[in-house]
Amino acid sequence: xxVVLIELASTGWQFNGTIPKELLQDCDVDNIxxxxxxxxxxxxxxxxxxxxxxxxxxIEWSFDGEDRCMRCQDKTVRAYQKKLSLFFSxxxxxxxxxxxxxxxxxxxxxxxxxxxxxxxxxxxLCKKKCKGLCTKCGVNRNRGQCQCDQVDVxxxxxxxxxxxxxxxx
Numbered sequence: 001x002x003v004v005l006i007e008l009a010s011t012g013w014q015f016n017g018t019i020p021k022e023l024l025q026d027c028d029v030d031n032i033x034x035x036x037x038x039x040x041x042x043x044x045x046x047x048x049x050x051x052x053x054x055x056x057x058x059i060e061w062s063f064d065g066e067d068r069c070m071r072c073q074d075k076t077v078r079a080y081q082k083k084l085s086l087f088f089s090x091x092x093x094x095x096x097x098x099x100x101x102x103x104x105x106x107x108x109x110x111x112x113x114x115x116x117x118x119x120x121x122x123x124x125l126c127k128k129k130c131k132g133l134c135t136k137c138g139v140n141r142n143r144g145q146c147q148c149d150q151v152d153v154x155x156x157x158x159x160x161x162x163x164x165x166x167x168x169x
Contacts, residue, residue: 001107002105003106005106007103008055014045016045016046017043017044018042021063024109024116037067057111061081062082064080065078065079067120067121069126071126072132072142074126080116082115
């Protein structure tokens with residue numbers, strides 16, 4: 001998906017549809033490393049318009065991505081979606097605009113891949129109350145108890161374990 005900004009029609013350029021995950025993950029296409037963790041086709045809407053001598057690209061995308069839980073390392077699939085605007089200019093390079101050289105070749109697939117990479121979740125959990133791995137033996141504590149007789153001394157109520165209580169009948 002290549003767009004040349006200097007040749008952009010007055011009506012702009014639009015794309016509404018699906019980008020197959022195979023195309024997004026094809027290592028031989030384009031320059032940005034392919035996001036292999038994407039596990040569904042990407043549904044996206046792209047709208048490129050001239051704006052005050054510069055160019056504005058509105059992107060909205062959604063797909064399913066495979067993450068690893070940061071506590072137990074189980075694979076989990078989560079829905080990703082994002083809506084954003086990018087700005088390009090032939091003359092100004094500032095915090096809000098990317099400078100492009102004339103004629104302004106934009107590789108839309110590279111831009112989409114880069115934005116997907118930037119939005120990958122780095123701290124996902126399989127569930128809110130994930131117990132993680134045992135620090136002693138490595139067993140996934142979500143699937144059952146490990147055989148360690150580990151006492152969690154850092155737990156705020158760990159001192160209560162040594163208290164003996166009398167039973168009242």
